Structure formats: C-alpha cells, structure tokens
Amino acid sequence: MPAPQQGPIGKRIARNVAELRAARGLSLREMSERMGKLGRPTLSTGIMKIEDGTRRVDVDDLVALALALDVTPNRLLLPPEAGTDKGVDLTPAVTAPTEDAAWRWAVGEYALFPLDAPTPAADVVKFMAANRPHASTNLSVLEQEIAAHLKDLKPVARAARAAEQAGVPFRVLLDYLRLTDALNSTDDN
Incomplete structure (x- = not known):
C-alpha cells in the first residue's frame, strides 16, 4: 500500500x-x-x-x-522554535508569515487573517475570547476589565511599544511580564 x-x-x-x-x-x-x-x-x-x-x-x-x-x-x-522570520506552512495553500505568528495564532493570541489588513481591536478581543477560554470567559467581561484598568494599562502599553521599537521581541516582552514574580525582577534595579 x-x-x-x-x-x-x-x-x-x-x-x-x-x-x-x-x-x-x-x-x-x-x-x-x-x-x-x-x-x-x-x-x-x-x-x-x-x-x-x-x-x-x-x-x-x-x-x-x-x-x-x-x-x-x-x-x-508547529516548529520547535519561534522567533525567526521564516514562514510556517499550515496547509498546502496557507503559510503563517513567521514562526512567532504561527505560535501566537495557535495559542489564541493572534488572528492570522486578514494578513493584509489591520484587524480592528474588537476582532482581536473576540478572537482571543473564543480561543483562550481559560483567560477570559466572556467578551464583555474582558472589555469591562480592560476599561476598569485603562488608566493603569496605558503606561504599560507605551512601555511595551518602546521596548518593541528598541528591538525587544514581543514574545520576550510577554514572557518577561508573565515571569516577573518568578524572576524576582519586579523592581527597577
């Protein structure tokens, strides 16, 4: 056979x-x-x-x-690593633009389509809510939580954009935020 x-x-x-x-x-x-x-x-x-x-x-x-x-x-x-700019074939006709994009899509952090147009924030939140039920069970609750903390989150968003512009990969930034307590690096030293 x-x-x-x-x-x-x-x-x-x-x-x-x-x-x-x-x-x-x-x-x-x-x-x-x-x-x-x-x-x-x-x-x-x-x-x-x-x-x-x-x-x-x-x-x-x-x-x-x-x-x-x-x-x-x-x-x-998926590939064993992320972080390169190599595309990842998902089907014979669909390729994720980078390994990071493939991994971020697979864990519900990133919608692959449309690749050629910016995705409105509401679409990203809906994608994340549908694909990360462990992180947020309800789209309106997620939106309310963000709105309730928006004042405190804005400096974090500015700092994240500055770090990305300085060359810090997004995945490193996320991992750092997730691991700050474990790394005992919450202070500015």
Missing part, C-alpha cells in the same frame, strides 16, 4: 515526534507502552510509521502522543 500523502503539518508531526522521543531517550517500545497506558495502544511499529511519515496521525493520536512526550499538541504541530 502506498504511503499516505502528508501535508506540511503531518510531516512536521512526524519530525517532531521522532526528535522529542529521541531527546527524552525513549525507545520505540517505551513510547508504545506510554501510548497504551494513555488508552491509545500503538505498537512500536506504529510509532516507527508515524515517525517516518507512513502512518497518519489523527487527533486522538495527536493528543496521546503529546501526553506521552509531555508536551502540548501545539508543540507537535
């Missing part, structure tokens, strides 16, 4: 599964055992076929593989 035609995501999943399994020092047999414990029995030969691209991965496989490798499904779907 001929190998199924893989699209860009299928090829990337195959590569990512192989690289992550190897990085964790897991044999095919150990990976197969993990999949079985997760309720998605997959023979060692099945894992090998996934890695060489001759077996397609359905969404149930994807989630089980991610759990077995201790990553998110997005980590299997």
